[in-house]
Amino acid sequence: MSSEPRLVEVRKNVLKQNDLVARRLRERFRAAGVFVVSLVSSPGSGKTAFLEKTLTVLQPRYRVAALVGDLATENDAERLARSRAPVKQITTGTLCHLEAAMVEKALEGWDLNRLDFLFIENVGNLVCPSSYDLGENLRLVLLSVTEGEDKPIKYPTIFNSSDVAIVTKVDLAAAVEFDWPAAHGNIQAVRPGMPVFRLSAKTAEGMEDYLEFLASQLVA
Numbered sequence: 357m358s359s360e361p362r363l364v365e366v367r368k369n370v371l372k373q374n375d376l377v378a379r380r381l382r383e384r385f386r387a388a389g390v391f392v393v394s395l396v397s398s399p400g401s402g403k404t405a406f407l408e409k410t411l412t413v414l415q416p417r418y419r420v421a422a423l424v425g426d427l428a429t430e431n432d433a434e435r436l437a438r439s440r441a442p443v444k445q446i447t448t449g450t451l452c453h454l455e456a457a458m459v460e461k462a463l464e465g466w467d468l469n470r471l472d473f474l475f476i477e478n479v480g481n482l483v484c485p486s487s488y489d490l491g492e493n494l495r496l497v498l499l500s501v502t503e504g505e506d507k508p509i510k511y512p513t514i515f516n517s518s519d520v521a522i523v524t525k526v527d528l529a530a531a532v533e534f535d536w537p538a539a540h541g542n543i544q545a546v547r548p549g550m551p552v553f554r555l556s557a558k559t560a561e562g563m564e565d566y567l568e569f570l571a572s573q574l575v576a
């Protein structure tokens with residue numbers, strides 16, 4: 357007998373188990389009144405830089421915190437902690453994505469009632485994170501100008517499973533001859549109507565529009 361059907365079955369069970377935990381998390385987030393935003397992208401697209409800026413700017417007006425996933429190191433948590441927001445690193449070992457159970461475990465001892473926004477930076481990967489619900493309200497997919505305009509059509513699932521696209525590192529756009537109409541067209545091809553923001557965490561260009569959008573989500 358081929359092993360293929362068994363592998364598929366195991367994977368389905370893992371996903372089903374994840375959905376149960378994600379549902380539990382979503383209910384907990386709703387009850388606590390915390391708005392949860394997750395970030396997915398390929399490695400190095402600028403998730404941590406963008407999140408550090410977001411945490412720093414939001415801090416005076418909102419109570420914010422972050423979880424960050426990586427296979428190894430506490431580097432990103434240390435960078436995010438510079439914002440002075442509560443931050444916890446989740447190290448996944450060999451796993452290329454976060455699972456709802458890891459988020460649930462990382463939140464042990466946290467009083468979610470004391471938060472307005474919780475951000476979750478996923479492991480840098482354009483494939484694995486797409487199938488794992490983390491109970492978030494909003495999933496942001498980042499695409500940096502240096503990656504190539506074709507990424508949305510090459511990795512459609514991660515764009516399909518996200519709510520908003522953020523084009524990052526726009527300060528480098530001219531140097532890499534980034535083709536904005538092509539990138540935007542590719543995003544819209546895989547996820548018609550998807551809101552897209554263009555910004556730079558380095559120069560802060562475009563951050564204001566995105567932060568306004570985020571604040572409007574909390575009110576909604």
Ligand SMILES: Nc1nc2c(ncn2[C@@H]2O[C@H](COP(=O)(O)OP(=O)(O)OP(=O)(O)O)[C@@H](O)[C@H]2O)c(=O)[nH]1
Nearest residue numbers: 398399400401402403404405480524525556557558
């Ligand atoms: N010029 C420029 N560089 C940026 C910007 N955002 C991030 N970078 C740089 O891009 C590199 C990767 O940024 P990170 O924030 O570590 O990216 P990441 O997506 O968190 O990476 P992983 O967590 O490893 O997946 C770093 O050298 C950043 O300084 C930006 O807006 N402009």
Ligand SMILES: [Mg+2]
Nearest residue numbers: 403404432477
């Ligand atoms: Mg990072």
